[in-house]
Amino acid sequence: MSIDTPSLPNSWAIGRKRVGLELRQFFRDRESAVFNFALPVLLLIVFGSVFGGQDLGNTDVSFAQYFVAGMIASGILYTSFQNLAISIPIEREDGTLKRLRGTPMPKSSYFIGKVGTVVVAYVAQIIVLIAVGRIFYDLQIPSTATAWFTFAWLSVLGLISCTLLGIAYSVVPRQGKGASAVVAPVVLVLQFISGVFFIFSDLPTWMQNLASVFPLKWLTQGMRSVFLPESAAALEVSGSFQLPLVALILTAWCVAGAIGAVVFFRWTPRGSN
Amino acid sequence: MSVRGLRKNYGALVAVDDVTFDVDFGECFAILGPNGAGKTTTVEIIEGYRPRDAGEVNVLGVDPAQANRAWRAQIGIVLQSVRDLGEVNVREAVAHFASYYPAPADIDLTIAAVGLQEKSGDRIGKLSGGQRRRLDVALGVIGSPRLLFLDEPTTGFDPQARREFWALLQSIQQAGTTIVLTTHYLDEAEVLADRVAVIAAGRVIAIDTPAQLGTGTSDVAEVSWRESGTWHHQSTTTPGAFVVDLQRRIGGEIPDLTVRRSTLEDRYLALIDQASPEQAS
Missing domain, CATH: 3.40.50.300 (P-loop containing nucleotide triphosphate hydrolases)
Structure with a gap:
């Protein structure tokens, strides 16, 4: 990378090593594995079993199917935003970040490690969610290339925006210990108002408007276009899935997240220096 | 460095x-x-x-x-x-x-x-x-x-x-x-x-060095011995000469003689005391 540091391992090589290390920590830490990974699957099984087979309106879409699409969108929020906004404050406090800053690891490798971990955890999570949805709730696996393409760009934009937002939001918890207390409620409330636990069009208008500010509402709407039949568009407030608008708003959140991450992220605990 | x-x-x-x-x-x-x-x-x-x-x-x-x-x-x-x-x-x-x-x-x-x-x-x-x-x-x-x-x-x-x-x-x-x-x-x-x-x-x-640290600020050694049934203690920077003089004066083996060099701890505490007398009180 530069002439005076010829033999230092490059930041991608170190970043790959960090993905491996972080994944081990992600899945071996019970709190992280349950909270960020198993919880959405658990919620899917519980809610799906309670509200199961009722069809919605005049469509042949069951609540369980509607809910699976919402949980796949939520999976993005869990594995990126919630995961990072909780784990980074802990790392800031327990010495992880201080140790890393004292080594020749490039700072970019740390973020490569985070992003890689998020991507792997997300892919593993949607495989489990889709499998559970398919086996128990008759979820349709998308059959068209268009649907898969939509799924791909939704995942990419969702992961980028929510990862950056998680990095930015990681300054909010004052201590590592109580981090989940100021992160998990945000995720939970967003799920309630964004059409994951309830049918979005059934929610009060003010709640719909509030949810429309945040990315999760648009991610769930997009995921419904992927996993539900076209007839389900009738369930949307506007009568369509509004994919161009979804792309636009998620892109805006990517930009906002990038600015927030650059402005707010810090390596050291508050009050030091 | x-x-x-x-x-x-x-x-x-x-x-x-x-x-x-x-x-x-x-x-x-x-x-x-x-x-x-x-x-x-x-x-x-x-x-x-x-x-x-x-x-x-x-x-x-x-x-x-x-x-x-x-x-x-x-x-x-x-x-x-x-x-x-x-x-x-x-x-x-x-x-x-x-x-x-x-x-x-x-x-x-x-x-x-x-x-x-x-x-x-x-x-x-x-x-x-x-x-x-x-x-x-x-x-x-x-x-x-x-x-x-x-x-x-x-x-x-x-x-x-x-x-x-x-x-x-x-x-x-x-x-x-x-x-x-x-x-x-x-x-x-x-x-x-x-x-x-x-x-x-x-x-x-x-x-x-640890051996030399603070030797200028406190006495180097304390000599203790017994004479006519009572303990005596003397701080000195020249313990060898002191013991030779003592032996000459007593005329023979000095009862219960110990020479204790000031430890690093003694000298360190003396240094800290000198540096911040207001903290010592």
Whole structure:
């Protein structure tokens, strides 16, 4: 990378090593594995079993199917935003970040490690969610290339925006210990108002408007276009899935997240220096 | 390594005030001082963790405020009280950190050198306090650093664990690594350090070898003996001459003679008292 540091391992090589290390920590830490990974699957099984087979309106879409699409969108929020906004404050406090800053690891490798971990955890999570949805709730696996393409760009934009937002939001918890207390409620409330636990069009208008500010509402709407039949568009407030608008708003959140991450992220605990 | 006129303020508080010292290659240099004296701040500036307000610092030819990766690769840092990496095992952690460096040491030899070969496959979160610090040392030396920093490395150790830890540091120094350590244990400085700097209230009040430190500020030895059934004690800077005179006067063997040289602790406490008389009251 530069002439005076010829033999230092490059930041991608170190970043790959960090993905491996972080994944081990992600899945071996019970709190992280349950909270960020198993919880959405658990919620899917519980809610799906309670509200199961009722069809919605005049469509042949069951609540369980509607809910699976919402949980796949939520999976993005869990594995990126919630995961990072909780784990980074802990790392800031327990010495992880201080140790890393004292080594020749490039700072970019740390973020490569985070992003890689998020991507792997997300892919593993949607495989489990889709499998559970398919086996128990008759979820349709998308059959068209268009649907898969939509799924791909939704995942990419969702992961980028929510990862950056998680990095930015990681300054909010004052201590590592109580981090989940100021992160998990945000995720939970967003799920309630964004059409994951309830049918979005059934929610009060003010709640719909509030949810429309945040990315999760648009991610769930997009995921419904992927996993539900076209007839389900009738369930949307506007009568369509509004994919161009979804792309636009998620892109805006990517930009906002990038600015927030650059402005707010810090390596050291508050009050030091 | 050289430090000249180093200064650091936290608001109105001057934490480090005009600190100046040099550390030679291959040396073990200890920084002693009471809690809150500015030891950790000084070392963190030298390690490139903190900005300074004034002064010059040169470590291996580089100003730590401009630290780059090549410089970091030559420095090892053993931090105080870190609790990271709980979910990975010893070997995974050492192998991982080895991948950061251009010329890392052998992973298994390093684990064996710090005495953790039996714990190689154990989760780090399950290690005892002493084993945990040994791991921290392994992570500090895995990059084959030329300079190793340790911040109060044996706090909370039992006596046996401390002796083993000291032997480990001595072997690292013998392998050619320069060591800078902060401590508030005098026996630790006495055993390990070639030279000691005493910092109190942000200032260096003495730099010397452990044997010579503070000898100008207090009497060197105390002579005790019994004469006509009563104990006598005499402080002196010339114990040999004093004992010869005493023997001549008594005319024969001196009953219950002891000559106790002032310990590093006596001299250290005298130094600290002189430096901050208002704190002693």
